[in-house]
Amino acid sequence: MSKSSYRGRFAPSPTGLLHAGSLSTAVGSYLEARSRGGQWLLRMEDLDPPREMPGAADAILRTLEAFGFEWDGEVVYQSRRHDLYREALRQLIASGHAYACCCTRKEIAATARRGLDGYVYPGTCRKGCPDGREGRAWRLRVEDGEWTTH
Numbered sequence: 001m002s003k004s005s006y007r008g009r010f011a012p013s014p015t016g017l018l019h020a021g022s023l024s025t026a027v028g029s030y031l032e033a034r035s036r037g038g039q040w041l042l043r044m045e046d047l048d049p050p051r052e053m054p055g056a057a058d059a060i061l062r063t064l065e066a067f068g069f070e071w072d073g074e075v076v077y078q079s080r081r082h083d084l085y086r087e088a089l090r091q092l093i094a095s096g097h098a099y100a101c102c103c104t105r106k107e108i109a110a111t112a113r114r115g116l117d118g119y120v121y122p123g124t125c126r127k128g129c130p131d132g133r134e135g136r137a138w139r140l141r142v143e144d145g146e147w148t149t150h
């Protein structure tokens with residue numbers, strides 16, 4: 001029997017203990033992955049230290065174990081992967097798939113239209129920042145829209 005390439009993922013933030021909503025998300029992704037014969041991976045979204053609760057990451061893992069979840073491979077901690085993320089960003093910039101944006105949130109709010117999920121970046125810096133301004137964020141170059149990371 002061939003192993004499915006499907007990969008389900010659960011990515012809790014260790015800002016507190018696992019609550020019912022997160023647990024139900026975990027159940028959904030777990031069952032989806034297992035029903036497809038795929039892997040179920042865990043990624044700890046520990047990139048916001050001021051909001052994290054000490055011990056929460058371990059408590060989340062113990063809770064998942066107590067409910068019988070079995071994940072594949074090692075738990076990935078995002079805070080330990082900065083070098084990988086930096087390299088991926090470097091490649092996106094080098095290939096032209098990411099570009100610097102120098103807009104402030106205020107400037108974007110003044111010129112952007114509102115979408116379902118907030119402002120839609122109007123592409124102001126798509127061809128480069130104006131002289132004398134420096135990038136504050138990276139944006140992905142896509143055909144029909146823009147996403148950003150800060």
Ligand SMILES: [Zn+2]
Nearest residue numbers: 101102103125
């Ligand atoms: Zn911009």
